[in-house]
Amino acid sequence: MRVQHYRIAGEPVIVRSVETSEDVRAFLDWCRSNHNRPIAFDTETTGLDIYAAGFRVRLVQFGTEREAWVLPVDSAAGLVCAPQAAVREALESLPYLLAHNAKFDALAVAAHLGVDLVSLWRRITDTRILAHLLDPRGPQDPGGIGQGLKPLSARHVDPDAPDTQAGLYAEFRKLGHTKETGWAAIDLDNPLYTLYAGLDVILTARLFAVLGPLVEFAGYGRLSEFEHAVALVCARIEARGFLLDVEYTETLAARLLAEADEWSAVARRFGVSSVNAPAQISAALEGMGENLSETTESGAIKVDKEVLLPLADLDRKWQRIGAREANPLADAVLRAKRASKWATSYADAMLSRRDTRDRIHPDIASLQARTARMSISRPPLQQLPSGDWVIRRAMQAEPGCVVGTVDYQAVxxxxxxxxxxxxxxxxxxxxxxxxxxxxxxxxxxxxxxxxxxxxxxxxxxxxxxxxxxxxxxxxxxxxxxxxxxxxxxxxxxxxxxxxxxxxxxxxxxxxxxxxxxxxxRRLPLDRKRLYAATNYMVQSTARDVLAEALLRLDERGLTEFLRLPVHDEVVFVAPADDAKEIGREIQTAMAVDDFFGVPLTTDLEIGGRTWGSLYGAAA
Incomplete structure (x- = not known):
């Protein structure tokens, strides 16, 4: 067993790295002796795409406020001792687990170590959820630090809380890797790597010791239970995934790149050699007689999407407004950039991140932004235009099934x-x-x-x-x-x-x-943006309406049909013969007859084999 010593908040802490079968037994003895204490756990993996080919869990670590155990579980590392069984035993038996951003680690050990997700989650407290309840502001917001483990630890645990990640990135570079690829290449027994892993769980345990009482003092106990329950439903939806039409997506990727080249060629005819060069675009547009008055913080003329859409006579749904003659350069720049983004952020991303069953698993963040609004990333499906079918066509139901949606009416x-x-x-x-x-x-x-x-x-x-x-x-x-x-x-x-x-x-x-x-939920307002009070109140409450609906759907055993929660709707897949009946059950469960005197009604739509069929796609 290798032992590393460190100090946090002036106190000595120990990181133990398991190397032999005797060390594994010592770890299990430690678990038994700490059975009634909150134990933090964390994982180190090869990347962020849990279900993609080549993803592996490399380390799993457990810890209290003073001590951490780091266990190597990478199946590709040729380990002398194989502590996977001990890790599973710990995760399945410890009654009170802590984790920071717990969904990722829970999904990783469920997918790759065979741990039951639901049983595990019901014993987890996510310190990231607690932090968001106490202060939902992001690092970009005035006074906010976000919900990252390191900035939270620096504020609540130790101002000098170590951020060994920077040192790890330097180590990756020595190995000839980037900060993205180094996680899969670094040796499991690298001292900096194991120290980084061990300190994370010690910091999580110490962070919980501070945030837990604050959450209770603020009266957020029930809200915390609610958010943990919603996160589990979203994790189960994410784990199930959405079937990908690989052939269509491969063809789409090539077509989008060709489309980007085509519109870039149009932009070049107006003197814009790159559609990603704002200075060239603004100069060309002004040369065409357009009046551009908005500027960035640095003083440069702004030519982002919000500026270009009206110039191209397009609304946010990419429909013609009819207010002016469309500027051909603005139109070309918008279409070139959109095609390029869709090719990389959607088509290529879905192909590279799909699992062995050709399913994609978008990252569903159940508690995001200052208002707690949910988000979907990897790929960012909630950013798709509301009326477009091109990307949605890539996601499909299993054979014999159809895709449907239930959404709130003007929620x-x-x-x-x-x-x-x-x-x-x-x-x-x-x-x-x-x-x-x-x-x-x-x-x-x-x-x-x-x-x-x-x-x-x-x-x-x-x-x-x-x-x-x-x-x-x-x-x-x-x-x-x-x-x-x-x-x-x-x-x-x-x-x-x-x-x-x-x-x-x-x-x-x-x-x-x-x-x-x-x-x-308490939502901080910026002193200079008090006018946002209504926006925050409405957006956050509408989010909670959808979150509560997900719990009702789960109570009725309907989660297995769900594929995505997007904005104010859920996307589901059901056998074609039963789709209307299942859809009506979902619709009924989501509707609210009396929300402070107002009914929140829902619409049901049944499509064909693909999600895109609900938006005009042929299939």
């Missing part, structure tokens, strides 16, 4: 109506009105047009997502003065919403800079 606006108590908006919802058309009629009269409805829809979502008149003017093509007038009319029509927003801002201005959601 954010219904939540806004419920929280604000706005009489007119609530009455329209109860009457079954199309809220955007109803609003357009209130503002523009019975002769309103589809264009007016689009403006009113933008104003409504601006209340939810924080878009101002300038943004709405760009997105709709409406003159700024008309947009401002429409917003004033909207505020008059929905006086309850306006009063609610002012009340939230006033409380934050004169009291604690935060809003408290119906779930009891």
């Amino acid at each position: 954010e606006l219904r939540v806004l109506a419920a929280l604000s108590g706005d009489v007119q908006m609530t009455a329209a919802i109860h009457a079954g009105k199309d809220l955007h058309a109803f609003t357009a009629e209130l503002i523009y009269g019975p002769g309103f047009t589809e264009y007016h409805r689009k403006v009113c829809k933008g104003i409504g979502f601006g209340k939810v997502y924080g878009g101002g008149p300038d943004t709405l003017s760009r997105q709709t093509g409406a003159p700024l003065d008309q947009v401002k007038a429409a917003i004033r009319a909207y505020d008059r029509a929905y006086a309850g919403v306006r009063r609610y927003s002012k009340r939230l801002q006033s409380r934050a201005e004169w009291g604690v800079k935060e809003v408290v959601t119906p779930a009891g």
